Amino acid sequence: MAMHIVDRRLNSGSKSLENRQRFLRRAKALIQGAVNKSSQDRDIKDVLEGGEISIPLDGMNEPRFRREGGTRDMVLPGNKKFVEGDMLPRSGEVRGKASGAGEGDGEDAFRFILSRNEFVDLFFDDLELPDLAKRKPAEVDNEGFRRAGYATSGSPSNIAVSRTVTLSLARRVALRRPRSETIAKLEADIMNCDEAERTKLMAEAEALKEKIRRIPFIDPVDIRYRRFEPTRKPVAQAVMFCLMDVSGSMSEHMKDLAKRFYMLLYIFLKRRYRHVEIVFIRHTDRAEEVDEETFFRGPASGGTLVSAALSAMHEIVRSRFRPADWNIYAAQASDGDNSNSDADVVSRLLTEMILPVSQFFAYLEVGEASGNGFDMSESTLWLLYRRLCSDGAPLSMRKVSERNEIFPVFHDLFRRRGSLQKAVP
Amino acid sequence: MTVLTERLFEGADWDFQTLQRIHDACEDIAVTELGLNIYPNQIEVITAEQMLDAYCSAGMPLFYKHWSFGKQFAHQEAFYRKGLMGLAYEIVINSSPCISYLMEENTATMQSLVIAHAAFGHNHFFKNNYLFKQWTDAEGILDYLEFGKSYVTQCEERHGREAVEQTLDAAHALMSHGIDRYPGKKKLDLRAEERRAGERRLHEEQAFNDLWRTVPTGPAKSPESLNIERRRKLLGLPQENLLYFLEKSAPRLQSWQRELLRIVRHVAQYFYPQGQTKVMNEGTATYVHYRILTRLHEQGRISDGNFLEFLRSHTNVVFQPEFDDPRFSGINPYTLGFAMMQDIERIVSNPADEDREWFPDIAGTGEVMATLRDIWANYRDESFISQFLSPRLMRQMRMFHLHDNPDESAGIRVDAIHDERGYRAVRRELARQYDLGVVESNIEVVDVDLAGNRRLMLRHAVVKGALLAEADAKQVLHHLADLWSYDVSLVEVDANDVVLKEYVASPRITIAAA
Numbered sequence: 058m059a060m061h062i063v064d065r066r067l068n069s070g071s072k073s074l075e076n077r078q079r080f081l082r083r084a085k086a087l088i089q090g091a092v093n094k095s096s097q098d099r100d101i102k103d104v105l106e107g108g109e110i111s112i113p114l115d116g117m118n119e120p121r122f123r124r125e126g127g128t129r130d131m132v133l134p135g136n137k138k139f140v141e142g143d144m145l146p147r148s149g150e151v152r153g154k155a156s157g158a159g160e161g162d163g164e165d166a167f168r169f170i171l172s173r174n175e176f177v178d179l180f181f182d183d184l185e186l187p188d189l190a191k192r193k194p195a196e197v198d199n200e201g202f203r204r205a206g207y208a209t210s211g212s213p214s215n216i217a218v219s220r221t222v223t224l225s226l227a228r229r230v231a232l233r234r235p236r237s238e239t240i241a242k243l244e245a246d247i248m249n250c251d252e253a254e255r256t257k258l259m260a261e262a263e264a265l266k267e268k269i270r271r272i273p274f275i276d277p278v279d280i281r282y283r284r285f286e287p288t289r290k291p292v293a294q295a296v297m298f299c300l301m302d303v304s305g306s307m308s309e310h311m312k313d314l315a316k317r318f319y320m321l322l323y324i325f326l327k328r329r330y331r332h333v334e335i336v337f338i339r340h341t342d343r344a345e346e347v348d349e350e351t352f353f354r355g356p357a358s359g360g361t362l363v364s365a366a367l368s369a370m371h372e373i374v375r376s377r378f379r380p381a382d383w384n385i386y387a388a389q390a391s392d393g394d395n396s397n398s399d400a401d402v403v404s405r406l407l408t409e410m411i412l413p414v415s416q417f418f419a420y421l422e423v424g425e426a427s428g429n430g431f432d433m434s435e436s437t438l439w440l441l442y443r444r445l446c447s448d449g450a451p452l453s454m455r456k457v458s459e460r461n462e463i464f465p466v467f468h469d470l471f472r473r474r475g476s477l478q479k480a481v482p
Numbered sequence: 483m484t485v486l487t488e489r490l491f492e493g494a495d496w497d498f499q500t501l502q503r504i505h506d507a508c509e510d511i512a513v514t515e516l517g518l519n520i521y522p523n524q525i526e527v528i529t530a531e532q533m534l535d536a537y538c539s540a541g542m543p544l545f546y547k548h549w550s551f552g553k554q555f556a557h558q559e560a561f562y563r564k565g566l567m568g569l570a571y572e573i574v575i576n577s578s579p580c581i582s583y584l585m586e587e588n589t590a591t592m593q594s595l596v597i598a599h600a601a602f603g604h605n606h607f608f609k610n611n612y613l614f615k616q617w618t619d620a621e622g623i624l625d626y627l628e629f630g631k632s633y634v635t636q637c638e639e640r641h642g643r644e645a646v647e648q649t650l651d652a653a654h655a656l657m658s659h660g661i662d663r664y665p666g667k668k669k670l671d672l673r674a675e676e677r678r679a680g681e682r683r684l685h686e687e688q689a690f691n692d693l694w695r696t697v698p699t700g701p702a703k704s705p706e707s708l709n710i711e712r713r714r715k716l717l718g719l720p721q722e723n724l725l726y727f728l729e730k731s732a733p734r735l736q737s738w739q740r741e742l743l744r745i746v747r748h749v750a751q752y753f754y755p756q757g758q759t760k761v762m763n764e765g766t767a768t769y770v771h772y773r774i775l776t777r778l779h780e781q782g783r784i785s786d787g788n789f790l791e792f793l794r795s796h797t798n799v800v801f802q803p804e805f806d807d808p809r810f811s812g813i814n815p816y817t818l819g820f821a822m823m824q825d826i827e828r829i830v831s832n833p834a835d836e837d838r839e840w841f842p843d844i845a846g847t848g849e850v851m852a853t854l855r856d857i858w859a860n861y862r863d864e865s866f867i868s869q870f871l872s873p874r875l876m877r878q879m880r881m882f883h884l885h886d887n888p889d890e891s892a893g894i895r896v897d898a899i900h901d902e903r904g905y906r907a908v909r910r911e912l913a914r915q916y917d918l919g920v921v922e923s924n925i926e927v928v929d930v931d932l933a934g935n936r937r938l939m940l941r942h943a944v945v946k947g948a949l950l951a952e953a954d955a956k957q958v959l960h961h962l963a964d965l966w967s968y969d970v971s972l973v974e975v976d977a978n979d980v981v982l983k984e985y986v987a988s989p990r991i992t993i994a995a996a
Contacts, residue, residue, distance in 0.1 A: 117553055
């Protein structure tokens with residue numbers, strides 16, 4: 058009998074992908090909760106690797122009519138010592154009991170593995186930059202290509218065959234290129250005619266053949282290429298300033314917290330917004346713009362002058378990012394230590410220069426692990442910012458003293474808000 | 483005699499020629515020696531990932547899209563990746579040609595086992611067992627699934643994914659009660675099914691006339707004209723196939739929703755015989771692969787080493803942990819099936835006195851294959867066990883029967899064991915465990931309140947005091963009410979018609995925004 062062997066290994070293996078996406082979509086709220094929960098006690102690097110999560114099973118239950126209770130009968134293999142009429146105690150010993158029923162056993166949690174992309178997508182899903190409003194038409198983004206008619210030049214792979222043949226046909230008709238059938242007919246006639254006619258016909262055939270040679274079937278002028286045009290669409294330009302205090306008063310733990318926060322911010326922006334410029338500024342009593350590598354890894358130490366960082370930011374805004382065209386965001390991390398004399402400068406810089414042009418300004422105060430630093434007194438910077446805040450400045454402020462607080466605080470700061478609601482703390 | 487038969491393969495490696503050779507060698511033995519009658523075979527080689535895929539669409543190569551399959555996939559994948567679960571060596575589909583999936587990482591020996599097991603054992607069973615003949619249409623199933631898949635996609639495009647998903651969710655919840663248990667007038671023909679679905683839709687579109695909406699309705703019929711007898715007759719009550727009833731009689735479903743219910747119902751019906759023949763089906767396939775591989779080894783076409791490898795896998799497959807073993811999870815259908823087939827072989831060819839007494843019809847007739855083929859064709863698990871489980875096998879497996887009455891405070895009673903007094907009781911109880919009619923709850927539609935609020939009334943005949951699990955029952959009833967679009971009530975009654983429990987559910991949403 059005929060037998061077929063089919064090699065299916067080359068077929069794509071992800072036939073279930075669509076179903077999986079449906080499942081994820083359906084369980085989104087549950088999964089998101091699980092993702093946020095599981096990310097709290099993990100390192101940022103690990104978070105981005107995806108991993109196993111578990112969601113409560115009842116949320117995704119598929120109910121069926123099934124029975125429970127009542128009297129049960131079961132036949133089991135492997136009797137060793139029982140005889141008819143024995144009574145077995147209900148708990149323990151007879152293990153067959155639970156599985157004998159076979160129906161109701163289930164787990165209370167449903168575990169599965171999310172891929173890296175799925176995980177990060179879900180993690181950042183409900184976050185966004187607030188107030189991304191200023192759209193400058195000049196800045197455009199290449200979104201891809203679209204068909205835009207035909208061109209006389211182009212790459213061979215883009216030849217528009219039907220258009221080319223149409224044009225060539227038109228040209229051949231216009232120039233009266235002899236058809237091959239005409240010549241064939243003429244040659245047939247030559248075979249069957251007398252001598253006098255023959256020379257004449259042969260000359261005629263020769264002329265036609267000559268004409269065919271002169272008028273090519275397809276001439277370079279016929280050839281058309283499909284033309285593609287890059288499509289562009291305006292995008293919102295945004296810039297995020299990351300201001301980090303690296304002064305001596307910041308302990309290693311604080312720096313670590315701040316860096317983690319910025320790492321998260323950095324990943325979030327890179328992933329969700331392709332057009333966000335990021336400016337890294339670190340400061341002691343002097344401020345400098347640094348690259349990403351130095352920002353996250355470079356060591357530095359010194360006194361503290363917050364105004365230095367703010368004026369550096371202001372300088373950069375003025376020279377490179379026109380507030381009319383750019384959505385400007387800033388996130389500042391500090392331990393809150395600042396010299397009292399600096400307070401006025403900071404306050405003036407913020408209220409007059411920076412906050413008016415910013416969409417959103419987040420302040421993250423990092424504290425010692427035990428958290429005792431906060432309870433005793435509010436830091437100078439915190440007091441100052443809170444005053445500004447109550448005056449209605451678009452300023453959000455949060456405190457962080459433990460590593461596992463970073464994710465919730467981050468979520469809180471960039472939570473998606475209603476469109477009408479301003480970014481208020 | 484020194485006829486040197488050529489080995490089918492050496493070592494563990496194989497290629498497609500090897501598979502072909504193995505298949506041909508197996509076929510030779512299967513047809514001439516075992517007398518099997520099979521569908522043409524199609525063997526497909528797949529990867530582990532594809533095997534996982536197949537797991538999650540009920541083993542079928544194509545299936546409509548639904549989130550629950552994705553859920554299953556995510557779950558299985560997590561288990562598989564953690565190494566908690568191995569994958570099956572093969573999946574076989576009851577279709578013509580009979581499709582067997584082989585995993586690419588199987589060794590040549592394993593491929594031989596799998597080909598003998600699936601492509602001949604299961605294949606023969608599918609083609610010859612009366613349940614499969616009656617309830618499935620092997621020629622049409624793949625086309626029908628293809629139709630189902632594209633129909634669901636089409637519905638999603640026309641009516642939105644949400645609406646389709648809600649309907650399918652509801653239908654899935656009722657799937658176990660969407661089965662006809664008694665054969666109808668004519669054989670199932672899935673190709674015609676598909677054609678008719680298309681014709682129905684076409685007719686509806688052609689016959690659509692908005693004027694019908696404006697035609698005045700006549701005076702309402704008096705309630706007396708619909709007395710209970712007539713009403714039940716009109717609605718075909720009582721009806722235990724809930725999906726069928728809804729498809730035909732739910733007042734407010736759209737035609738595409740009826741078609742979806744129909745698809746789910748057909749799929750459930752297609753799998754119905756498999757649930758009733760687990761022991762026999764696996765027993766047949768295991769017996770066949772054992773016979774074929776043993777013969778191949780005798781012929782010298784499989785080396786001793788490879789044969790040992792085969793025996794090892796075979797032993798794993800038919801391993802039965804005892805009830806107090808931590809690995810115990812019910813009776814292994816492979817073990818029971820294979821043991822019974824071998825036992826029958828023994829009874830037919832070399833019976834003891836006891837066997838002559840218990841099985842006068844087959845003992846000592848000597849026609850092993852004819853007897854087995856007849857059994858394979860005409861029984862299902864329940865009848866097979868109640869007819870052919872021998873005292874000797876009961877002793878061998880040391881079976882005993884426990885009776886657990888929750889009212890009995892002293893504990894669980896050992897009702898019968900593998901002795902002279904207990905054989906029949908043990909056998910009867912074991913057979914009953916495989917009777918889907920007993921395993922599934924018996925729920926039927928009994929009436930519809932047509933004169934009043936159109937409430938749909940269901941009744942669950944409680945057996946041995948086992949009520950429905952409440953949380954699940956409520957959810958299923960909600961799904962049912964959604965489809966019915968009016969209230970649904972369910973009463974649970976015992977054998978004396980005493981109502982034990984009552985449920986009422988109202989539709990949450992109108993799925994069909996008419």
